[in-house]
Amino acid sequence: MTVLPPWLIIDPLLQQWLAEDIGRGDWSTQALGLTQVGKARWVSKQTGVIAGLPIAARVFQLLDPTCQFQGLENEGQTVQAGTVVAEITGDLGNLLTGERVALNLAMRLSGIATLTQAYVQAMPKARFAPAAFPAQFVDTRKTIPGLRLLEKYASRVGGAINHRLGLDDAVMIKDNHIQAAGGITNAVRTVRQNIPYPLTIEVETSNLTEVQTAIAASVDIIMLDNMGLEDMASAVKLIRQANPLIRIEASGNVTIETLPSIAATGVDYISSSAPITRSPWLDLSMQII
Numbered sequence: 001m002t003v004l005p006p007w008l009i010i011d012p013l014l015q016q017w018l019a020e021d022i023g024r025g026d027w028s029t030q031a032l033g034l035t036q037v038g039k040a041r042w043v044s045k046q047t048g049v050i051a052g053l054p055i056a057a058r059v060f061q062l063l064d065p066t067c068q069f070q071g072l073e074n075e076g077q078t079v080q081a082g083t084v085v086a087e088i089t090g091d092l093g094n095l096l097t098g099e100r101v102a103l104n105l106a107m108r109l110s111g112i113a114t115l116t117q118a119y120v121q122a123m124p125k126a127r128f129a130p131a132a133f134p135a136q137f138v139d140t141r142k143t144i145p146g147l148r149l150l151e152k153y154a155s156r157v158g159g160a161i162n163h164r165l166g167l168d169d170a171v172m173i174k175d176n177h178i179q180a181a182g183g184i185t186n187a188v189r190t191v192r193q194n195i196p197y198p199l200t201i202e203v204e205t206s207n208l209t210e211v212q213t214a215i216a217a218s219v220d221i222i223m224l225d226n227m228g229l230e231d232m233a234s235a236v237k238l239i240r241q242a243n244p245l246i247r248i249e250a251s252g253n254v255t256i257e258t259l260p261s262i263a264a265t266g267v268d269y270i271s272s273s274a275p276i277t278r279s280p281w282l283d284l285s286m287q288i289i
Contacts, residue, residue: 002075002156004054005149013146014059017101026097038092039289040099042106044083048282049117051075051157052109053086055150056102063094076113076157085284092288099286108147109154110282116158116275122256123270124263135263135270138163138249142273151276163271171201172223178203184210188217202249211235215242224267226252233265240266 004010044050050073057069067090073079088095120137139155140163141148152162164170173187181187184203191201202221203214208231214222215238222239224232232250239246247268254262254272262270 002153004153007058009149010055010058011062013149014055014062014101017105018059018062018098021101022097026093029093029096032093034091034093034096036092037089038095040088040095040286041084041289042086042088042103043285043287044079044085045081045283045285047080048078048110048114049158050077050079050085050106050110050282051113051154052106052150055109056086056106059102059105060088060090060094060098063098064091066090067094076117076159078117088286095286095288103284103286105150107281107284109150109157110284111279112151112154112276113158114282115279116155116160119256119259119272119275120159122259124260135250135267136161137259138269138271139276140251140271140273141166142277155276158275160275161269171195171199172204173201173219174204175206175225184213185217188214188219204251205235207231208235208238211238215239215246218243219246221247221249223249223251223271229261229265232262232267236266 053071053073053075057071060067060069067088070087071085072087073083073085079085116139123135123137137159138161139152143151148165152165156162164172171191173184173191178184178187181190188201188203200220202223203217203219204223204225205211205214206225206227211222211224224235227235236248239248249269249271250262250265250267251271254270254274259270
């Protein structure tokens with residue numbers, strides 16, 4: 001089950017986006033003087049994974065608390081072109097006013113869920129032992145400002161695991177932090193003295209020497225960034241032998257085609273921004289009945 005953030009957090013975003021679109025008034029709708037109750041349906045014009053219907057429902061309910069939005073497909077469900085994914089009953093004017101914001105969000109989130117599912121499904125499954133390929137697919141913080149909570153939600157709908165939602169979730173010491181601090185050892189030591197419990201510490205490494213330094217620093221997670229497969233496999237072996245409790249993340253140059261080879265090195269997590277940054281929208285349309 002994928003859990004939405006509370007409406008307390010989402011509603012101000014939706015209100016802001018509605019205000020942006022409506023401006024000083026929806027003249028196209030208001031000038032028609034529509035006051036009657038209307039019905040509409042949402043149809044998917046492409047095959048893909050549905051995400052964001054509860055959020056779309058909330059858009060209409062903010063405009064019309066009596067609006068009834070019935071999602072006909074579950075979040076994460078793959079639908080075919082021509083599928084009716086939702087039916088809506090409410091004030092006809094508000095249905096037309098909220099149409100664009102609601103559709104934009106659902107199309108964006110469904111596109112992310114669709115591509116994410118393709119990446120997750122490309123992960124190899126263990127054939128002979130449950131732990132043969134332990135890797136899980138993880139997203140990143142490369143999101144559109146203002147949309148992160150919802151884009152990360154769509155990523156989970158597609159089957160991925162969320163990485164940090166924000167800088168305050170965990171410590172990730174990247175190459176620029178290491179450069180600024182004068183090395184991995186000093187960066188980890190200084191950070192450990194100043195962060196609250198129980199934040200985890202992850203360190204980005206790009207070669208085996210840095211991996212050995214990160215192991216010696218007893219970090220929680222080691223990221224293998226843009227490493228070749230041979231070095232990645234060697235790094236996993238080093239880490240497992242030194243400290244099996246350290247988790248291992250692979251990142252950089254991750255594609256659907258390279259996922260199986262990366263997973264075969266034995267890493268715990270494979271992270272990529274692609275399902276969020278490169279996903280096309282899933283084409284949905286609203287039809288007034």
